[in-house]
Amino acid sequence: MAFFTKLKDRLFKSSSRLEQGLEAIVEDGGEETAPTPDPVIPQPEPEPQPVPEIPEPAPTPQPVETPSPEPADPTPAPPPPELPEQAQSKGLIGRLFGRGDSGPVARRTLDDDMLEQLEELLIASDMGVDTALRVTANMAEGRYGRKLSTQEIKQLLAQEIARVMEPVAKPMPLYPKRPQVVLVVGVNGSGKTTTIGKLASQFKAAGKKVVIAAGDTFRAAAVEQLQVWGDRAGVPVLTAPEGSDPASLAFDALTKAQADGADLLMIDTAGRLQNRADLMEELAKIVRVIRKIDETAPHNTLLVLDATTGQNALSQVETFRKLADVSGLVMTKLDGTAKGGVLVALADKFGMPIHAIGVGEQIDDLAPFDPEEFAAALTGLDSN
Ligand SMILES: Nc1nc2c(ncn2[C@@H]2O[C@H](COP(=O)(O)OP(=O)(O)OP(=O)(O)O)[C@@H](O)[C@H]2O)c(=O)[nH]1
Incomplete structure (x- = not known):
């Protein structure tokens, strides 16, 4: 979508601050892990695909495809659902960009220290203390002790942010009244x-x-x-x-x-x-x-x-x-x-x-x- 591309390009200052902060958090106390086999999407095995597949970014697995399992779940359900980006990062585009299974991925165990660092990062991006605490708490729910990559954290963060913002996204209402x-x-x-x-x-x-x-x-x-x-x-x-x-x-x-x-x-x-x-x-x-x-x-x-x-x-x-x-x-x-x-x-x-x-x-x-x-x-x- 055209405006999304523009938005993404122009929000780079906000997103690159978050991105760099997330990378630093994962590196700080994280460890490199071998790529895990994709449990969600069957891999089209590494046969080099003919070029026509490449210019078509749309068909790659959607980032938020996994029907967001968190929202209504009040208790920290033990095995957290598959992280959608595990599917996403292994797609053709992911491999083209060097993500996915081409090399080791840094992961860090989600614990109190990491949560605190995430909170600080969100506060630094002007999310405010209360909102930052709420967003990180929701992100952590059911995932405590799991090892997460930067990409996975981004995905979870985006899900939480979208969830907070969904109820307020309303176009200016137009009424039959003229003028x-x-x-x-x-x-x-x-x-x-x-x-x-x-x-x-x-x-x-x-x-x-x-x-x-x-x-x-x-x-x-x-x-x-x-x-x-x-x-x-x-x-x-x-x-x-x-x-x-x-x-x-x-x-x-x-x-x-x-x-x-x-x-x-x-x-x-x-x-x-x-x-x-x-x-x-x-x-x-x-x-x-x-x-x-x-x-x-x-x-x-x-x-x-x-x-x-x-x-x-x-x-x-x-x-x-x-x-x-x-x-x-x-x-x-x-x-x-x-x-x-x-x-x-x-x-x-x-x-x-x-x-x-x-x-x-x-x-x-x-x-x-x-x-x-x-x-x-x-x-x-x-x-x-
Ligand atoms: N980069 C950027 N600049 C914007 C945006 N919206 C407005 N501006 C700029 O912000 C400046 C102020 O915008 P105005 O629309 O004049 O603001 P105003 O509230 O009417 O200000 P007053 O006329 O002083 O009351 C202008 O230079 C605009 O071009 C935006 O979304 N992005």
């Missing part, structure tokens, strides 16, 4: 403008009529930026004179969106947290005023968070939930940060819907959040 009003909040620089631009463009491409309101009327640069995105997306951007009342702009924008028969109105807002009382009043006033036209508005309040702020994103969620009725999250800038684990912490701590993630500055660098893809990209799994 649907989407209020976009977040601190300055978190990526609100860019996200609005990307969403507007994607909704337009999906046949929706979109209008944008440049509600951060105090920053000329923010308004200009939004206009650039509006032009790019081919979507009208309503602006007001610098310093004018954002609520009044929001009112005018909703009036126009209604008159034009728009499907969606996206309202950008200011993100000055320096004066919370002012910001709270400003957001509350926007809501009050648009409700004079449509008492059900806003229909979505998206909080945009910057992944590079790491654990700070958690306190931003807490703050903005007090300032506005946040209905869902968008996480930007997952590219180029080693702090991608914060998204797992967010999911675990708040359980709020994560609608989309941003991995770059281009219009198509925003995609609906897919927990399995994210988990695979974050842990650096080789295929999906």
Whole structure:
């Protein structure tokens, strides 16, 4: 899948930190073991396969194929089920990349020391203490005393992460109500403008009529930026004179969106947290005023968070939930940060819907959040 490849490439800072950390943990106290015969997948014996097999990565055994046996199992069942990657790492692709049965594999016995090191590694990737403890405990359940390779740990980690994130992966809901009003909040620089631009463009491409309101009327640069995105997306951007009342702009924008028969109105807002009382009043006033036209508005309040702020994103969620009725999250800038684990912490701590993630500055660098893809990209799994 195209976005998975992009996500995996761009999450390299987070995944390579995890990967290097896992390798170091396994090497530290691990030992090389001879490759074990594959108990799951019958090997197409080492007859060199003709080339046509090679360029086709898709048919290789899926990494998470083994129907995830853990989730519902409350007791540490004695013989843990086959690790799915035992199947995966022995496939043709695995052998091409030097994994699988071509040489000895380092394995380390899962014990308290190793668990502690895993916890520290996950905390260092911004997963947060509570989440890191929970994830490692679940990974260890039923596997204590087993010898695990880096690849196997990655696979288990990815399964656990996907499990934490599954319940929060929800696209932004679309309602029959027209225009649907989407209020976009977040601190300055978190990526609100860019996200609005990307969403507007994607909704337009999906046949929706979109209008944008440049509600951060105090920053000329923010308004200009939004206009650039509006032009790019081919979507009208309503602006007001610098310093004018954002609520009044929001009112005018909703009036126009209604008159034009728009499907969606996206309202950008200011993100000055320096004066919370002012910001709270400003957001509350926007809501009050648009409700004079449509008492059900806003229909979505998206909080945009910057992944590079790491654990700070958690306190931003807490703050903005007090300032506005946040209905869902968008996480930007997952590219180029080693702090991608914060998204797992967010999911675990708040359980709020994560609608989309941003991995770059281009219009198509925003995609609906897919927990399995994210988990695979974050842990650096080789295929999906
Ligand atoms: N690498 C990367 N950069 C992003 C992403 N999303 C936004 N940006 C960049 O982050 C910077 C800030 O983004 P804006 O969209 O202007 O942020 P904002 O929240 O609207 O900020 P203000 O206008 O200051 O309120 C810009 O340089 C964007 O190009 C992303 O997913 N990845």
